[in-house]
Amino acid sequence: MRLSLSELYDILFRFYGPQNWWPIVENGVSLYLPGYTQKQRTPEEALEIWIGAILTQNTAWKNVEKALVNLKERLPLLPESLLTLSEEELSDLIRPAGYYRQKAKKIHVSMRFLLQDYGGNPCELRRLPLSEARHQLLSLWGIGPETADSILLYALGFPIFVIDTYTRRILKLLGYPEATQSYERLQDLFHKNITPDVGLYREYHALFVAAGKTCGRKPDCGRCPLFSWCERHHTRA
DNA sequence: CGCCAGGTTGTTG
DNA sequence: CAACAACATGGC
Structure with missing residues (x-):
């Protein structure tokens, strides 16, 4: 059974927690403060x-x-x-x-x-x-x-969903055919299925990055919350 | 040491 | 439109 985009968000959020993007650099370090997802x-x-x-x-x-x-x-x-x-x-x-x-x-x-x-x-x-x-x-x-x-x-706080390589990587592995389509096409999928809320869009995209890192050069499938829905799980040789 | 990271542009078929 | 090169440092 394929994961819906809102189910996917819930799983990622429960596992990785709030990401509080986008960071501001202060005293030489990047700050991810809780207010950032909502803040003007x-x-x-x-x-x-x-x-x-x-x-x-x-x-x-x-x-x-x-x-x-x-x-x-x-x-x-x-x-x-x-x-x-x-x-x-x-x-x-x-x-x-x-x-x-x-x-x-x-x-x-x-x-x-x-x-x-x-x-x-x-x-x-x-x-x-x-x-x-x-x-x-x-x-x-x-x-x-x-x-x-x-x-x-x-x-600027516009409700628009950001697509990056991590988003594509994760969605491909979850079996979404749209993941191989154009930027705007994939973006539409989110705009149609996720209510346009700035805080939600900010958090969701940041969670894709968190998940994408788990799935980078050295995939850590043992610690990935998406393992049971991942293609790797089913199509291993 | 090799690979890749929160892409975009310009060129070519 | 898709594929590909160029752009470049630093961490793992």
Whole structure:
């Protein structure tokens, strides 16, 4: 019997507990505070999430953390401050996050956009309809669907579901054919089956990441709460 | 040492 | 549209 998406959420939540995404870096460590799933983010927090979403593209969070620490000890995290740095200076600070020249360019593009169109305040995007805010994000060089949706959900508080490689991996193993389809197609599955609640969407996506890590390079099936529904369980040679 | 991590873009068939 | 290369550091 295949797991429904709400049953899956319950299992993951009971096993991994609240994830309290998205973290803010303070005193050199990432903080995951209980209020974060519901909280309306301040412009400062929203900007850090925005930049973090770019930095974490195909990159371990530990490396992003180092980059954010470097940035925050060098200057206040504001578009106008970041833009006083050249792309080369910026790339030097974010080096630990990898792809540092690409990401410096991406951050510059986003900061110019925010400063020119929204007075440097990312939260102003919240005034737009969701589809238009998403369209604007996707029009920026360096922001694809996952980064856009992470910003919309975690920084701006729009009810949109984030799809990442972990989501696909888990759903494939659970036998969901939609997992091999396009980003928007898979996203629709969540929008149609899970009530659009920001706190719920934030927690659910973070739980996929937690589960995906258990199922990474060295799968720890003995400790996976999904073992009995997993393809590996049934199709082992 | 090799593999991969909270992707996106550009190129090519 | 799908497949593939390029982008790059650091942890396990």
